[in-house]
Amino acid sequence: MSSPIEILNEKIDTDKEILAVLPKNTKKNVEAYIKKVQEIKINYEKYLGSILGEIQERVNKINEIKVNPEIKEVEEDLEKFNNLDLLGIGNTSYEKMKLDELLFILRRFYKNNLEQVNNNILACIRRFAEVGVDLKPEDFNYSPFARRYMKTFFREYKKGDVNSQTMKDTFEKLYWECSDIIVHIELNIRYLYLKHEKAIDKHFANENKLILKDLETSDREYLEKYRTLKAKLDDLKGPDKKLILDKFLNKEMDPKDYEPIAIDKQFEKVLSQPIDTYVKTELNDIKENIVKLSKTLEEYQNYLKYKFVFNDLLKIYKEKDKYKNGYERQKKEIQKLESKLVKTNRKYEKTDRFKEMIFFKKNSDEKLKTLTIDINNQILSIKELYRKIDDDKVYDKIATMLTDNSTIYDALFLAGSFYTFLVESIIKEFPDIPEKEINENVAKIREFITSPYITIINNVTIKEDKDMALMIKDKYNLFNINITKADLEESSIGALINTVEQLVNAYNLENSGLDLEDVKFILKANKILEEINKNS
Amino acid sequence: MEISEINLSKITNEELLSIYNRTKEYIDFLENEIKTNEVEKK
Numbered sequence: 001m002s003s004p005i006e007i008l009n010e011k012i013d014t015d016k017e018i019l020a021v022l023p024k025n026t027k028k029n030v031e032a033y034i035k036k037v038q039e040i041k042i043n044y045e046k047y048l049g050s051i052l053g054e055i056q057e058r059v060n061k062i063n064e065i066k067v068n069p070e071i072k073e074v075e076e077d078l079e080k081f082n083n084l085d086l087l088g089i090g091n092t093s094y095e096k097m098k099l100d101e102l103l104f105i106l107r108r109f110y111k112n113n114l115e116q117v118n119n120n121i122l123a124c125i126r127r128f129a130e131v132g133v134d135l136k137p138e139d140f141n142y143s144p145f146a147r148r149y150m151k152t153f154f155r156e157y158k159k160g161d162v163n164s165q166t167m168k169d170t171f172e173k174l175y176w177e178c179s180d181i182i183v184h185i186e187l188n189i190r191y192l193y194l195k196h197e198k199a200i201d202k203h204f205a206n207e208n209k210l211i212l213k214d215l216e217t218s219d220r221e222y223l224e225k226y227r228t229l230k231a232k233l234d235d236l237k238g239p240d241k242k243l244i245l246d247k248f249l250n251k252e253m254d255p256k257d258y259e260p261i262a263i264d265k266q267f268e269k270v271l272s273q274p275i276d277t278y279v280k281t282e283l284n285d286i287k288e289n290i291v292k293l294s295k296t297l298e299e300y301q302n303y304l305k306y307k308f309v310f311n312d313l314l315k316i317y318k319e320k321d322k323y324k325n326g327y328e329r330q331k332k333e334i335q336k337l338e339s340k341l342v343k344t345n346r347k348y349e350k351t352d353r354f355k356e357m358i359f360f361k362k363n364s365d366e367k368l369k370t371l372t373i374d375i376n377n378q379i380l381s382i383k384e385l386y387r388k389i390d391d392d393k394v395y396d397k398i399a400t401m402l403t404d405n406s407t408i409y410d411a412l413f414l415a416g417s418f419y420t421f422l423v424e425s426i427i428k429e430f431p432d433i434p435e436k437e438i439n440e441n442v443a444k445i446r447e448f449i450t451s452p453y454i455t456i457i458n459n460v461t462i463k464e465d466k467d468m469a470l471m472i473k474d475k476y477n478l479f480n481i482n483i484t485k486a487d488l489e490e491s492s493i494g495a496l497i498n499t500v501e502q503l504v505n506a507y508n509l510e511n512s513g514l515d516l517e518d519v520k521f522i523l524k525a526n527k528i529l530e531e532i533n534k535n536s
Numbered sequence: 537m538e539i540s541e542i543n544l545s546k547i548t549n550e551e552l553l554s555i556y557n558r559t560k561e562y563i564d565f566l567e568n569e570i571k572t573n574e575v576e577k578k
Contacts, residue, residue, distance in 0.1 A: 007541070034570055048560060058549065
């Protein structure tokens with residue numbers, strides 16, 4: 001029996017023969033010839049319409065595939081964790097409020113623009129309100145400059161634009177009078193945090209209790225629950241038919257990489273023997289171990305990438321006795337200097353009130369100048385202590401929370417709780433890193449330490465000098481997966497990850513029930529349909 | 537056998553795409569044939 005294409009070719013040949021015998025020697029004959037060609041063309045166009053109808057129908061059927069509804073359910077469960085501080089074990093309410101991140105922008109104001117600075121001040125005010133502390137203009141009394149700036153700031157905030165022209169003009173004027181104005185505001189916010197610290201701590205303790213109750217978990221279990229859900233989501237998403245189809249449609253995956261011959265080629269890169277020497281059950285075991293290997297490689301690559309954070313922390317740990325209780329000591333010292341600053345500011349205000357009276361004018365001007373210098377100097381000394389307290393807080397935690405039996409994971413988890421520590425470590429490692437990439441790295445480190453796939457670094461203590469690459473190599477060699485220590489070096493691990501990723505995708509594709517032929521069809525059919533829509 | 541006898545819903549994806557391409561190609565040929573002869577007619 002002839003194939004459809006043979007039948008079609010036969011029909012075309014017959015029509016060609018019909019046309020070939022028609023005379024074209026006169027104008028009339030040419031007209032008759034054209035008429036016949038048009039007649040044949042109409043028939044083929046009708047036929048093309050039927051073919052397109054069938055193509056569209058098959059495309060529609062493939063597009064009917066839906067994402068597994070369980071995925072949405074798990075995603076919704078995970079969303080509940082958004083309000084929970086996953087790294088909360090080690091940090092304080094200062095980090096929970098994200099003041100460390102928000103104030104870091106102010107600290108590095110010279111790397112940012114005024115709008116960013118104002119937006120962050122506003123974000124701080126809102127964070128305070130969220131924890132039950134409503135800040136008012138009079139709370140900003142760290143210096144006369146901070147007071148003047150924030151008075152305008154609150155006024156403009158009420159009007160709805162903290163980046164208004166008035167705000168810009170106010171900054172311009174105050175900056176030339178006091179170029180440390182942003183430092184004053186930053187420290188003022190830090191002062192307000194310390195002033196309300198107890199109430200804020202209480203707020204978070206209550207909030208955490210409510211969230212944990214809602215999540216039906218406890219503060220010991222919530223991270224595990226989060227990780228279990230994350231792993232469940234990955235297990236559901238990996239072999240999901242619709243999500244895999246979308247990857248092909250979005251060109252994240254290419255069908256030619258998943259043809260049996262291409263996959264066998266990738267297998268041969270990681271198998272100790274030719275693929276045809278394994279029986280089906282052995283190959284199934286290997287495939288499952290390749291999925292595990294992909295998680296191990298992800299963990300190890302992240303460890304290599306962020307080892308510098310661990311090394312920075314280890315240095316502090318080795319000198320831990322120096323840092324115990326440093327945070328509390330430093331806090332007391334700051335508060336002592338701040339009470340002195342409050343008194344100086346009061347003197348300034350009092351003098352300023354009398355300034356307008358002619359009798360006091362000359363005297364007041366001189367006194368105000370002296371007081372301004374005094375305030376600025378006091379703030380500069382406090383600033384140094386605040387810079388130190390950020391370090392002391394982390395060092396103190398490192399000294400009290402880590403022991404020789406703590407694992408690399410424990411150490412990285414603790415470091416991950418402290419934004420400023422992470423940022424300083426990142427900047428030290430990559431001095432020219434753009435601002436945007438700093439936060440991207442912080443997010444990646446935090447994602448790494450809350451990942452459900454940590455199996456190596458939580459089994460190596462901070463004092464041990466274990467060869468992790470060797471551990472990985474030996475473990476997977478036992479399961480017929482042939483990787484070498486050289487494959488695991490920082491410069492080559494990416495290539496191994498690509499191979500393994502392709503094999504994991506192939507395994508997921510196999511388990512999804514999605515037919516590669518359907519994928520190839522829909523990709524070609526979509527091109528045809530797009531072309532037709534473009535021309536119609 | 538006539539092309540109308542091909543059951544489009546029964547053929548494979550690959551066959552469907554190849555008869556689409558061949559039909560399209562022949563229509564293009566016929567269109568070109570009409571254009572060329574229109575010119576010759578003048």
